[in-house]
Amino acid sequence: MSLKIRLSRGGAKKRPFYKIVLADSRSPRDGKFIEKLGTYNPMLPADHAERLVLKEERIKHWLSVGAQPTDRVAKFFATAGYVAAKARPEQTKKPQPKAKAQERLKEQQKAAEAAAAAAAEASAGE
DSSP: OOEEEEEEEEEETTEEEEEEEEEETTSOTTSOOSEEEEEEOTTSOTTOTTSEEEOHHHHHHHHHHTOEEOHHHHHHHHHHTSSOOOOOOOOOOOOOOOHHHHHHHHHHHHHHHHHHHHHHHHHHHO
8 A cells, every 4th residue: 555645625616725645655645544634724824833734743753654756746846845856857958959950050150150250361461
């Protein structure tokens, strides 16, 4: 039985309210769960104390037993300090133009250099 710590949606239409629950990964999103571990109310301001409420002891217990948090819940736990934040890789390469476009750029650079050299010779000859 694979255990997930995830969000279970409640509240009215356009007024979401989430329970943070421990559930079997095969059960539906808003279906049966094993234990309620906290709440998340996105309608409250970010600095409000009741926006994110977590049961620290139970969360640490279930994480130690092997329950896997979903991506969003893992972000909540990282801000609370229960787990390490997921590393975001830095972008290593800038998008490069294709081969033909690179050839055109090289030709344009050569033409610009030749024009600059011709202009320098013309100004030196005067």
